[in-house]
Amino acid sequence: MSVRAEFDAWAADGRDRGMEDRHWATAKHALGRMPVEPGDVVLDLGCGSGYAGRAIRDTYDAGTVYGLDGAPKMAENAASYTDDPQVGYVVGDFGSLPFATDAIDHVWSMEAFYYAADPHETLREIARVLRPGGTFYCGVNFYEENVHSHEWQDRISVEMTRWDAGEYREAFRDAGLHVAEQDTIPDREVDIPDESAFPTDDWERREDMVERYREFGTLLTVGVAE
Amino acid sequence: MSVRAEFDAWAADGRDRGMEDRHWATAKHALGRMPVEPGDVVLDLGCGSGYAGRAIRDTYDAGTVYGLDGAPKMAENAASYTDDPQVGYVVGDFGSLPFATDAIDHVWSMEAFYYAADPHETLREIARVLRPGGTFYCGVNFYEENVHSHEWQDRISVEMTRWDAGEYREAFRDAGLHVAEQDTIPDREVDIPDESAFPTDDWERREDMVERYREFGTLLTVGVAE
Amino acid sequence: MKESLLDVLCCPLDKHDLELEDAVGDDDVESGTLVCTECGERYPIEDGIPNLLPPDMREETPA
């Protein structure tokens, strides 16, 4: 199934907002680290509901924020949540970004990068659209060390890339992005029930749930364009 | 009084180890974000007891770690805590680094940068010794937003630089360092007594102590050399 | 979309500039077509959102 078909369905049944709620606990910490200056142009790749871009615009007084998504219904939903004229949405694919070379100060992508059909090509595209010194903030909870994420692939028709932390660093560098930082950001907010509640529908063992959220959380890799 | 006189005295009365204990709670989080690869050459500016450089060497299998300090007794103490042949210490000043251009992969500095007599010159020196794409991790708990730190200047003879977060970003860029991230890292470990214990010797009000440690913590700014 | 978006957009295929045709709406374009100044590929704007998927990924929505 295509990105469009899969994620249009997600948007239609409200999963864009559901993801926003779940991803905010880690996203906000990564967003808080970004060196965005007033007036900067920021691109949110795989924006879903678009919450991250709007937070960047509000918090940092960013000049313009663009959200790109491959699913038209996601972009439509995102557009319907704001009437800020400095925020815009486009439908496009990670594989061939419709943005001019050096046009962007910062690229943000949360829980989306691993859906790229050719992640190396996507990194080269990101390096191309970023001005020299611009940053790429890439957050992923689907990654090799997070063993609890491995089964997610079975539940989704789009093929996912599962790199480990070192592979992310190497791929960034191959694409011309200096690696400035790498970190796992724990989700300290998700409610983890008492021992007695396990097994739950989703988790056999409490310690796995703790590890998944409080330890592995979201892997953040920050690149800086040459 | 000179850096040497002030901090030799600190080293002589064991304050190098005391700082190590207190700084570790925030330092370890910043250290954990560094993109150090096996074999990299790392420089610890104002190394004090040298704990950070040794942690980098051990955690990342760094090739060589050098600690620089302006107080000979600090460097002596640091050297006495390790016999790792891949770790070395030198006495030197932040104002004129005795390292070759492009010789260093990553520079680390914890609670030390604000003692530089000319912080702009020190940033230029750091940009010079870093290879293109190398990172500068700069942690400071003495900074403008941390109002509880302002009085520290009264207790020390060396003049301190008190920039706010924006001034750090601007000064980094002026010196040729792209800003990749800025964050405040809370100290979640220092013991904060119950309300009933206040005022303590050091703190009038509990909420100030909470703000100082749990909120302001250490301001981390990460630069990447052009 | 705001017309200023044209300053940063480009053709996803060959990265050349785009030109706006048949625009409905003023500064805030509701519908129209973005045309690549190099390869001539045409990209629709619908409900104010430009669709810049490469043509082979774009399933035409019924008119």
Added chain:
Amino acid sequence: MKESLLDVLCCPLDKHDLELEDAVGDDDVESGTLVCTECGERYPIEDGIPNLLPPDMREETPA
């Protein structure tokens, strides 16, 4: 100090290479002098630690 440290060290004043003189100790130099190949400034190594403070900041330790 390890002799390999010379590969990355330089004169703090003019950033030129340093040469090792009067070294005591093998690969692991206990004492000696680092001399700038350009300006000739001399920097002592004591207890295995080179003192590369600029000369005006270096207070001589009694011999």
